[in-house]
Amino acid sequence: MSHANLMNNYFNPNSVYTEEDFRRRFRMRRHVFEHLLCDVQQVNPYFQQKRDIAGRPGFSPYQKVTVALRMMAYGSPAASMNETHGMSESTCLDTLEQFYDTIVQVYKDEYLREPNQEDLNRLLRKTEDPGFAGMIGSLDCMHLDWKTCPT
Template sequence: MTHANLMNNYFDPNSVYIEEDFRRRFWMGSHVFERLPCDVQQVNPYFRQKRNRAGRPSFSPHQKVTVALRMMAYGSPTDSIDETHGMSESTCLDILQEFCDTIVQLYKDEYLREPNQENLNRLLRKAEDRGFPGMILSLDCMHWDWKNCPTEWQ
């Protein structure tokens, strides 16, 4: 039932929520999200939907990816995941560990690498266009005067 609700809310053609809602809740577009369940289950059998000993379907790849992303993006505790997705604490933690390991394995060469000069130039141009010149070496903004910086309020 939780899989059906998830699909009805976000992924079916006439879903309850629109793309803007999806982007706000998942911090990415639905087209980016849709790649994840496909990619992770090709590399890691843990994400493929199987049947449990009672013959019922286990959690779907969409459910597992959703739980992992919610735990990372919002710091959702496993208790709240249990309430909304019906997953035990140990299952949530297993999913998160498998997801992180799989994402690193899948995307490290493309996304989890040091930028080359072309990437650096592109990022510097973007930052400068937004009013933050030279921000590559201070992504935490520690070298930028910011009158509303939370550490300045203390």
């Protein structure tokens, strides 16, 4: 039932929520979610739907990825996922761990690498415009003078 609700709300052609609602709730566009889902399913069999010992279908890939993303994006506790997605705390934590590991495995070379010199130069140029010159290496901006700092 949780899977059917999720599909009816967000993924079916005549879904309850619009593309704009999807982007606000998931913090990404639907096609990005679908691409991510496809990638994690291909690499990790955990994200493929299986049947339990009684022959009932387990959690769908959509449910698993949704739970992992919600926990990451909103800092939702695993225990709260039972109410909305019908997934136990331990299953949510397993799903989150599998998701993290799979994302690193799939996207590490392209997105999770250290910046090269070209990347650093581009980032430094971007930070100069709003007045944050030399910000690379000091993400907390402690080297900047802030006269009206509240602390």
